[in-house]
Amino acid sequence: MSDSVVGSQLPVRPTEKPICLIAADGKRTSPDLAAGFELPASDILLSLYRRMVLGRRFDVQVTAVTRQGRLATYPSAVGQEACEIGAVAALGDDDWLFPTYRDTMAVMTRGVAPADALRQFRGDWHMGFDPYEHRISVQATPLATQALHAVGLATAAKLKGDNVVALTFLGDGSTSEGDAHEAFNFAAVWQAPVVFVIQNNQYAISVPITKQSHARTLADKAIGYGMPGYYVDGNDVAAMYTVISAAVVNAREGRGPALIEGLTYRVEAHTNSDDPTRYRDRDEEDAWAALDPIARLERHLRGTGDLTEQLSAEIANEAETLAANVREAVNAETELDPLEIFDHVYVIPRETLAEQRDYLARELASAEQESDR
Amino acid sequence: MSDSVVGSQLPVRPTEKPICLIAADGKRTSPDLAAGFELPASDILLSLYRRMVLGRRFDVQVTAVTRQGRLATYPSAVGQEACEIGAVAALGDDDWLFPTYRDTMAVMTRGVAPADALRQFRGDWHMGFDPYEHRISVQATPLATQALHAVGLATAAKLKGDNVVALTFLGDGSTSEGDAHEAFNFAAVWQAPVVFVIQNNQYAISVPITKQSHARTLADKAIGYGMPGYYVDGNDVAAMYTVISAAVVNAREGRGPALIEGLTYRVEAHTNSDDPTRYRDRDEEDAWAALDPIARLERHLRGTGDLTEQLSAEIANEAETLAANVREAVNAETELDPLEIFDHVYVIPRETLAEQRDYLARELASAEQESDR
């Protein structure tokens, strides 16, 4: 596990300014901001655009049904579409995604049906789909803990000789946790095929990044681990997709992990139960609105003529179908068997749990009888 | 606590080569290696030399009596005198030291009597002296945990308006722990008057630094926190003392924390119960022996004529007195009251502990009677 350390080249240092390929006005940026990265072909840009539109519609719809009390809670990723979609688009089928509670949009985009993607937040079960079916791990709540799982899985794949890359999302606040540090360090020392994508959405619930880190950028942290670090405009999906793709290829080809910071903004409240007016003002929100990732790419694609009226109409339709899909999913009554709470605690059955299961079964049965009378 | 973040200047980046003022041959180094730091005056160098000689004699003697079974265990700092003494010499009387189990030499040098400094390793009690008497915290065993205590104490002092600086030692291996990361980050965000001194002695017990970090230097970690970082020759006490002193002044004057890596070598085994032949070879040990911090300064001071035969004879005598002092201290029988194990668990007395104390008291009394028969 240590030889890999030898012969590794010095890491790429984060740039002075965030890497950006398409500016807020939809225009292409000057080469210094592109930092040597190529603008993706228009078909790729179109598919990124389409998925961002669908992703946002999904999140907006879920937030709406959450306000109607259909979900226990929901952390929206609206405004962060460039990070969510750029990352998922850069992954291969055999690669693994380690999302957080924030990243349901990414989970859905990677192919999990809305009903399954939302099962956790509906309160049905802690996880709503089979990780192995989609190569997506649980949406982690304990902050930064999932980053270590990603490093472990990537290391196992490397040891087995599989060309699998693990990508994990992290929030800006989560970088303060010890587990984030340990994950960065293990990944670098073991040269694990991992890509860390930090979505710096400026807040950890109410705490602004200035109270979270004194570093110039979070990407600079990569230097302290001997990892390449990329400081990226997290509202430019072209840049996010291109940089993450390069990092994924590097990792796949045995050149180790990378840390990518995407500068973005959490447009919605932390969750439906949060009240942002207590800690941030309208001006700030407006300033970021002007940098919107979808509007920006739309301007660009209209400029190039790649996005036709017809195409956007098609995408709009698709989005509405998805939204309907979401409403249907959350309105459908799910059958839950209370007794299942005992069934997955251990692989090897336990007598005490069997006894407790029987206890609940009897309780439920007599409740039935009560209600029958 | 956040305003302090504003208006802080960009951090000093670690140098390409370790900062060094006096080379292994005792000669002064070229300006590029000095990195703008001045060589201390000869009286300072002499006192650093004297304290290093005493420090080593102390550690050698303690290791010897440990082999004779007088101590439960002892982690020696032989070879690391430039870090241990350089750090202590840079601290003011009101400043605080947060040492590890490795740093008994520093504790003794800061004024703790050998008998008290060794009480923990004799197995008498977990700590052998009053932290407030010497402004030295417990020699921490849980790695990196003490760094957070240092940040907290320094922050409290800052809030109270006291000009107190906290210095904490860390080992190279300890930098992998989450607590090290959290301490660096809290210190930078809160601009706490803390100086982190990493003694990179190349090993964490048996694990070499190459398996611990993939970074160019450990000092580079400072960049990821927006802290000044200094990469220093840890066997050059002139450099260690000068750089740490500068960091202490900076911290005292409200310019925040700093991280300093001293490149050094753990000459002895990890502790008396360790066997280094299992994981490192003779050549490596010899190579480092040539860089010895004491021999190096001795060459320099003989060259300048500041270290006379008479003076070194005096120091040698002083060292022998100290060694005798150590032998006496560890041979002296200490009176321990077993019942004291109940007396400091809580400030507010507890009935259950009183009961358990009585139980042991009765047991001891009847044992007395037995032996009297």
Added chain:
Amino acid sequence: MTLVHEPAAPATAKPSAPISIAGALNAALRDAIEADPSVVVFGEDVGPLGGVFRVTDGLAARFGENRVWDSPLAEAGIVGTAIGMAMYGMRPIVEMQFDAFSYPAFEQITSHLAKMHNRTRGAVRLPIVIRIPYAGGIGGVEHHSDSSEAYWTHTPGLTVVTPSNPADAYSMLREAIASDDPIIFLEPKSRYWSREDVALPVTTAPMTSAVVLREGTDVTLLAYGPTVRTALEAADQGALEGLSVEVIDLRSLSPFDDETVGASVRKTSRAAVIHEAAQFGGYGAEVAARVTERQFFYLAAPVLRITGFDIPYPSPKLEEHFLPTADRVLAALDTWEW
């Protein structure tokens, strides 16, 4: 709810008004910060937001960011720096946002917070309060409903208390802040918003003593935090069935008030303990074991444990099946031969 020990109304008593546990805690923090310049409050989102449960609401605005502030997001860092501050004479009050998020601080709490006073032969005191909203019943997603008390009560050096009503919330938090020992202060999150008429400032029974909330002769129910209400409901239902139930609010989990509990059990000869945490190795095991050790020959039946199941806390839609209810308490009492 009738307090057998009526809170002693202090001279400065304001007219009593309805207040929630969250409100009472907020008032206690406010008064403590005002009373003692060495008291500081920090943690995740405790500043401008006022905490996710609003327990620190308005404190940062009122006292400034040098008394109440948002720390970086790292629990070991929060507890570790609090230890250093306490070493320098401060009295930090820190919040773990939810109980499961205290686990990253486990080493700082068990290896340092609990041991520093002993380690230094009494030289160092750590007057630190760690506030932990605990237990479930609020429809929280995974990791937001743990009951971690057994981890803390087994750790020598820690004092662990938990209020079940607004008056105790105020009084016990003030006492915890004033204590020179480190305190794990467990706040029953499902009860945060339950209101009662209280005249603040209020001083109730000492933090480390249990209180008899309801007198009875047939059985003693031992509850704390969120299950006190459950016990009182069971007592009401029991009364209808002619069962005279004594209800004790333990309040202090460590130390345990053997005297109050012992006296009650010797009177009723039957006892049951109620908590949300899993049963195996839970706090109820200590209660059952020590009550049995001390009162064995008074007991007409084994001490019962009515607790959560030995499983991870379930998802929101299933938690109702996990939580102990008054019905379960009464059903358990029925398993005894009377």
Added chain:
Amino acid sequence: MTLVHEPAAPATAKPSAPISIAGALNAALRDAIEADPSVVVFGEDVGPLGGVFRVTDGLAARFGENRVWDSPLAEAGIVGTAIGMAMYGMRPIVEMQFDAFSYPAFEQITSHLAKMHNRTRGAVRLPIVIRIPYAGGIGGVEHHSDSSEAYWTHTPGLTVVTPSNPADAYSMLREAIASDDPIIFLEPKSRYWSREDVALPVTTAPMTSAVVLREGTDVTLLAYGPTVRTALEAADQGALEGLSVEVIDLRSLSPFDDETVGASVRKTSRAAVIHEAAQFGGYGAEVAARVTERQFFYLAAPVLRITGFDIPYPSPKLEEHFLPTADRVLAALDTWEW
């Protein structure tokens, strides 16, 4: 020591030879790595050094650094990466160098290792063994002698076992590695070097069952790990005084073998549990509580707990006063009216 359940000597049995617990664990690791390519071993100093207790001695040299290696120094990192590896089909065995140093991994162990299988509705299995040298008696300085079992046994999703002799050390570790559930494998460090004649490979009683080591009729002593020897000594001394002591080695702390223990207690009508950990909220509380719940009307006296005091583990020169001894066990039995 006489095993009532004699280990079944396998066909391939080598001639029995004296081997220590550390040696037996080393052999178990060697055989498991050899038998299954998905087994890997990593942690602090487990590579070339062979671990501070030499339990992994020679493994890195024999199997190479892709099977056995030194990780960076971070316990959460070690457990967290092990979880990721297990998700990809590996069977990691990791070492926490001393029990107090497992605390930085507390969140990864309680919030993920214990819950991942349940969280994923059974889709993910985590066949991970966390080896923890535990308890005291070796003159270790602070933090090197903790008994952390109560923290783990209270956590649903974990299986917690501890061997007390070389044959069990080998057999139970092999079974733990083969198990698809995560296992906390507690190794009694004070017994690492005690030798016995064992023919390896050996298969003893199932990992999750308790074993009657000594049959008796007057009282049942329940012990595990380091206190099994204490219990046997007490049995010997008791015999001299005409006391017939049954000794049970619990071996599995979670699950608890109610059947074996229940049968014994119904026979003797008296029981005592022995452990080094502090008593308050210790594992003995669960043992006393559940034995009492199930056997109340068979018990002639309360279940006794002979344990460490409710204080931090003392310094080397004072630990002898902390550790339960055979004398303390017998003195405790004398407190019963017979």
